[in-house]
Amino acid sequence: MFIDVSNLKKSYTTGVIKTDVLKGIEMKLGKGEIGVILGPSGSGKSTLMNIIGGVDRGDSGKVIVDGIEVNKLNNDELTEYRREDIGFVFQFYNLVPNLTVGENIEVVSNISKSPLKIDEVLEAVEMLDKKHRFPRELSGGEQQRVSIARAIVKNPKLLLCDEPTGALDYQTSRSILKLLRQVNKKYGTTILMITHNGAIAAMANKVFRLRSGEVVDEVVNQVIVPAERIEW
């Protein structure tokens, strides 16, 4: 399995109150697959994704990504893991405002060992013509495209998308989902996506439903619906 999470636990303590966010998560996803994590707010989706992506740590349990036991990596090793293997797409894009579209992608390609060509990824996300614009000159959907381009330019093994359509309208969301599918096909990138939107589950190979820090349901889709045909 490309992603193998077992008995993953995580809790946060605020003052005297301890909150168990993840209560023994089990999850498996194959290489090149698209996985969707569904769940209401506070179910632990983002925490699970952050731990898989190496931006946070679990308290116990195992998280293995492409044979790397993520939970055992020290801070420097985690940085290297994120640097080479993981691409992130955020709900609010998190682009660097003072850098142009091209430079925002260059920020990541610069630190990768074998990055894709910047123009190639911009072409893939249909943003080549806006390469020299600043984020503030783009619409939300365009910013998310840049964010995806930034994530895939390093040719990551795993693309983690946290509510990639959460801030977008219906049409734009569909185009973004289509784009993610294309990336998955073109580069063979494994994608793990968080969403509130149940309809998006139709485009995934596997769907994980989280509730109160536990995987309450795991569905393998026999029929995968193309992104452009998804409706909600």
Add this chain to the structure above:
Amino acid sequence: MVLNRRVLRILKENKLRYLGIFMLIILGSYTFIVAAGLSQNLANLVTTFTEEHMQEDLSFSTDRVISDRAELEKEFDVIIEEYMSFDAELSDTLTLRLLSETEKLNIPAVIEGRGLSGSGEILLDPAFAKANGYSVGSQIEMADKTFTVVGFVSLPHYIYPLKNVNDILYSPNDFGVAVINREEFSDIDNVASIYSVRFNDRTQSLNRQAVQFRERLRVEGITVSDWIDIMNNKRARVVWASIIGMKTMSVPLPAAMFLLSCLIIGIMFWRMIRQESVIVGTLYAQGYRRRELTRHYMAIPLLLAFAGGMIGSLLALPSIEPMVMAMISYYNVPVPGIKLSFLNVLIGILTPTIFLGLSSYLVIRSELKRSPAELMKGDKQKTKVNALERAFKLERFKFSTKFKLREQFRSISRLVFLFLGVTSASVLMLFGFTILNSMNHVFNTSDVYQFEYEYAFRDLQFGEAPEGAEAFNAGKFYPENNEGIEFYITGIKSDSRIVTLKDSKGNPIPNNQTNITKALANRLGIKAGDTVTFINKEDGKPYTFHIDAIADSYVEQFIYVPITEFNKKLGLPENSYMGVFSTIKLDIPSEKLSGIKSMSEMPNAMDEFFGQMISMVALMTIVSSIVALIILYLVTSLIIEENRNTISLFKVFGYRRREIKSMILNSSTFVIVAGFILSIPIMAASMGAIYGYLGNMINLVLPTIISPLYVVVCFVVIMLTYQLSKLLCAKRVNEVSMSEALKVGTE
């Protein structure tokens, strides 16, 4: 690194903010290097001059010629040289003191023209020459002779050419010194002969050597008068007041301002980096290493600090020479050259670089200790309620007050930054005004003396004083175990109308008791009712006095006792006196006099002095206003930056622009008022310490007087600066769009 392309763009996007920081660094390093250079050069020039030209350690007159001078020189390992002095009256108000050329001590330094080579030649004090229109080649007629000016001269014992050693201010329009050949004095009447002494052993206490030397003269039966140690000679010491004053006020003050600027900018960068935590987190999540991010976030502070330090230093270096020349023009010291210290330049560049580099390093490292996930959530302290906020129980206030207070309390570092900035700018501004005020109080409100002329006789006089005059007697004393402080105890008439002392409330103090001036009382730590013992410099014997009252006078450092008591205590004849105070000019043969002091010389000297003071105060006010403006602008723009979302939300809710501006921009008002109020005691305390130090150095005690008028003026200037900073920032509030609140957010 592509990330570094942001650096110039960030600077461009926040031009005014970074320009402010840049200016603060430039100002800090500039003032530090100039002040340090100024005091080092002044000290160097004066020390070099006094050492190379053999400044005397003491001088005195005698009742007869010292015949065994060579023997004394050998015995005490001293150099003794006698010189002549004669006060030539060029007009009713203009006196030129002619001194004979010396070879061993107080060697004249010709600073323009040439030295004396024959008779009829004269070297002039340059300030006197300038004030009275003499140049090299001019001719002066005096003492029935004609002299040709062949050059200008500096004298180690007349660096500040005061007519009388107890004067405070000098006016070249009334008095000057000149050097002529010794032979010229042979046909001038009533020439004074003065001995200069310098000890060769500089390792031993000069004071102790002086006491032994004086004792030896006494044993020989030589009566000395006008004994002046160099440490009590204002002509030589006043210049040190400027140097020490420079060192005391200028070096620590700009250094403190410099460090404060660095601290303020450090806090500023801290806030800015924290504000960028989402981007830091994103880059960190994308795989950027700590050191790469650290390097990137240190680029702007390091760039600004280095460039600012460099520009400040480069601007400062050429300013040192004209400033030294301007400062030294008040004194008569040759200036062979100005030395520029590259160590200071290095400090000026490295201090902001190290300080800002270190502070931004610590901030970014502490930020990077948080996980990328945490960083991406934004500023973790945003929602925290700190102790200060809790302590104030804000619930009881109305919304807008609560909002403003909360805005300040939420960020302690920003609060500290604003508070320190306003306090230091106010202290700097009040500093100048207080010095002006103290000087003004000392010189303009001093109405102790009601006489126009003071005549000092060579020998003790007996009987009644001439018509219109009052007799006085005086002796020089020092406290037991502290020969460094010298002062006069003066015997005056019990019913004197010429010396009118008042207490601190303005009530007259009778002259039939022992009174001490406030200046001397402060210096010696004496209170009314104390019984004190002082040593008479003439006979070395102790005398005890009971102090009845303290007179509110700062110009003079005197103890006044009734003349009958004075004479009795010192064993002098009952009706004897050494001088008279007179309201009119008296016709006393000049051979009987050792000196005349005219009060009419004071106004000229004061005008010159206050002219300089006012320029200094104006400069300090301008500099502190600029500092205050920069700090207030930085804080206000930071508040707007950190509240973009709130401002946007207020706009969405329907708040009017005026209401938003009032809540956001006016939130600092109470901090500014509090900072200003605190600056008053801080300034008073530091001023007291500085004046105390200066008092010991130059026999001048100044009171710390803070005029309510000047406090109001300073407050108005600070508040106007605040208004200006708000005006500059108002545009930024208007620029925040409503869509920001709707677009920007975190989960």
